[in-house]
Amino acid sequence: MAALPILRSGCCWRVGNGESIDVTKDKWIPNYLSNKLLHPVIDMKEGWKVSNLIDWDIHGWRRDILMAKFNRDEVEAVCRIPLSRRVMEDSMVWLHNRRGVYTVRSGYHLARQRACHDVLPTGVNLAKRKIISDMLCHCCKSVTEDTLHAVWGYGAAQDVWAGSLKVLQKFQTNHVDFLQLFEALVDRLSTTEMELFLVQAWLIWNQRNVMVHGGQMKNPGWLTKRAAELLEEYKKAQATLEIPRATPGRSYWKPPPQEVYKLNFDAAIFSNLNCSGVGAIIRKFDGGVMAGIAAKGDYVHNSDDAEALACRKDLEFAREAGFSSLIIEGDNLKCDESNIKY
Template identity: 45%
Template sequence: MSVFQLPWKLCEELDGLCARFWWGQVGNERKIYWKSWDKLTLSKKDGGMGFRDLRAFNLAMLAKQGWRLLNDTTSLVYQCFKARYFPRTSVLEASESPNCSFVWRSLVAALPILRLGHCWRLGDGLSINVYRDRWIPEYPTNKPFLSVRDDEEEVWVSRLINQDLHVWRRDFIMAHFNREEGEAICNIPLSRRQVSDSIFWKHNKDGIFTVKSAYKVAKAHLRKVDWTESSSGSGGSRVWAAIWKLWIPNKIKVFGWRDVWHDSVRALQKCGTGQFDFVALLEYLLDRLDRTEVELWLVQAWLIWNQRNRVVHGGKLMELGCLNRRASELLEEFQQSQIPPPQDVYKLNYDAAVFEDSASSGFGAVIRNYTGEVMAAMTVKGLVVQGSDMAELLACRKVLEFAIDASFTVLVVEGDSVNATRWIALGTENQLAIGHVVGDIRHLAGALEWTSVSCTKRNGNRVAHELARFAQKVNVDLFWMEEVPSVAIEYVNIDASLI
């Protein structure tokens, strides 16, 4: 399945076997199919059961092999395929040839998935064609819209970069692209080191190819729907998410899922709160009850349904009080709890703020000792950035440069962005478009005697947060040594109590 493309007819037969098993069909007996198989293969948050569509899963597995060819050009398999099927192009531009092997034909069937899912991470720009490759992460098509003349076809991104200063040639870019494209290009952060271009997978937060994310792209591709719109699914997504997150037995979740689907097209009878269907009723309850009460309500509904079936088939009617007690007993089995910890030496807290009205950003940081005394602080104004994660990473890079210049060599680095902290702390190479910024941060951290990166709550990061926001009011970088910035003095004591 990961090497050969399965015939569609075989996939349909296997899907049919799974559907019959799910609905409890034995032999030739007839069972009610409450929903079509296409609906069951939707993700749970879209109202499905998350079953695998074998055709899409097969393409995702094949795409994994194609991704290996993209990233390991030294392998014997890659060299054989290149010599035979794409000697003058890349894997992404390859096509099926008349006498190709079944293995290559299978891999070519998965190439649309790779074309939809890949994007270039910019390094020196020597390997990326401006108009042909996907290289602009925060742009609808990931490449310029405009077509070009034949004599401009081989334009490389390196031409748009000042290689000595590692900055964009903004005037040149704005003169050759429309305003939206030019701004999108100039907003891509460049590494301050000489790094090569590389490809990352844009449908995963870590930039790493996974069969799970490729499956979603394949499913959207098979439906001929744009991937960015494929998560809309059916209505009531809030209800679906709530049902699957409840701490109740799985069979009761399935009961709730089936009732929401079945009753979403039927009006409720004798509903005194004015809800038209089961979806509206659940939304009404979610707004007015806490999670435990909703769980208890759904367990009670399931027990009432079972009691009804028991009576219909000749069983005895139980007292309502017994049903309530039984519902409470079931819930007690699913109660869980968690506990956290942290603390240490010089602590560097940083934060970033994005100012959309002034098309800029701000970075703030404060360094304190173990008693909470401020040793250094900074406020820096930055360029406009795309997204909070990028802003946090750029802020971290800037504050580490500041800390090294200020001769701090033993640091606990704290920010309030979960994603940024996780990317920095991971030992593996980050494959995202901003992965080179993560690499810069790790490079800077490696220059310190000892460092640790962790995430803190927003309430424990107020000084850095206020310093980042203060950058909107200044036009120069501000630095303080062994002094509390007046703009954040009221939050220093609050933060110190949380260190």
């Protein structure tokens, strides 16, 4: 439950049929600032869905509606969102790793980033957004609550740090903000010590939330022990899940079985031309070329997106050319590992 706000802030809709996504309220625009519309929409009814912006006859966006109602920059951002040739349901994806799937590790990195950039919902930040008027710490009731105070400065937090690493017990408390503290610790602590600090800080923030909602903070000794246990569990899990990587070497084209064909595809990004390029070749078991394509594509921001779009475009080409039994091969591991829906 403590991670629920992070989960909500780190997710974005992947557009399928658009029927589940509210145009103005939901996050559904990847690679765009807050992933949602920032400018007022002209004359749009309450509850409009993204499906109202799609022309399924051409499997494209209704640019006339977008241009009439949206800010120009947002029109371009929306039109860069690829639409599936199949009418699939909308789905939620995690923004903070390339597979789009939430992991504890990616959630942990997001939490660390939010703390360093001072975007945790502390008293000060909530007051800035006019959500509350009282900026005092919920725990000590005497000092304005910023991120530094919430995870380091108030009495109960200091009790936890007092039982933690010796280097933290003697560390200065006169830092301006959490980022300054974080940078000072990076210079002083080893990697293992820094990891333990981050886990302990997360536990303290978690306990702060428990107290805000009427609960009691656990014993400082228990929190210190629990931080070490969580870090150890994490490291063991990483060792268990680690996949041995193949030794890099020269790669060779492997022919497909005689009864099928192989499609090899690739993509490139041309930032100076504001576009991408896709290419594919279909060969039979003896290497004979059956078909090929080279085409210009929309501009994307990273190679994984370019490879995924290239794969989709090349599959469309293969289907139109009459190939139904294919082995698909590209040079992007994440694209190959993904479950490509078409």
